[in-house]
Amino acid sequence: MLEIRRLNQYYGGSHILRSVDLTVPSGELTVLLGRNGVGKTTLLKCLMGVVPVQCGDICWQGQNLQNLAPHKRVAAGLGYVPQGREIFPRLTVEENLLIGAASRRSPRSIPNHIYALFPVLRDMRGRRGGDLSGGQQQQLAIGRALMSEPALLILDEPTEGIQPSIISDIGRTLRRLVREYGMTVLLVEQFYDFAEGLADHYAVLERGAVVAQGAGSAMASDGVRQMIAI
Ligand SMILES: Nc1ncnc2c1ncn2[C@@H]1O[C@H](COP(=O)(O)OP(=O)(O)OP(=O)(O)O)[C@@H](O)[C@H]1O
């Protein structure tokens, strides 16, 4: 499991993450919800080691991650799907996927299960990433993260700006990754219905601190929808 303890982060003089405590149990899906600007992306960037932390612990399967470079965290089993997808628009779909395997020695081809999860990527494997629709690009970003064979998949608002039919596909895929592949998922979301439909556990971030958490099945009775309503 992933354990975050008393994590504090600053951008210059702005205290963004305030003693964040969060546990992400193995083999389950945890949703982190919160309004715009509360620090969700910053927390994920701290997990991946792409922004520095002021103090606190990040422990993954008993290993302290703090001093590991981002690529070593990927090698340790973390996969990251960034907000806004950040695919490479001028590279082909296949090239985008192969970049996701850069931390591994062997694969120079795309494993079948990636195309089985996202058939559209097989159909479009020779097309440029930038020619795909937003939803297809999101699927590509997830496929790219899966290329490193992560044990923990971290996604930052994968439904943002995506058409409803592809949102449903992504939800089904995330459920399969947990149930069939035994993956651990940490999903940052603002789309309440999507989050509630998937969550084994939830946590709510407000002004850089976790203010509520519990079982996914308790989200409605705990009033989580109101907590993130604008
Ligand atoms: N590189 C940066 N330098 C300075 N401040 C930043 C930087 N990135 C983010 N911030 C600020 O940190 C705070 C948290 O931002 P963050 O992107 O983590 O929020 P978020 O919860 O992911 O928001 P959203 O839902 O809009 O994606 C915001 O006030 C934001 O303006």
Ligand SMILES: [Mg+2]
């Ligand atoms: Mg964000």
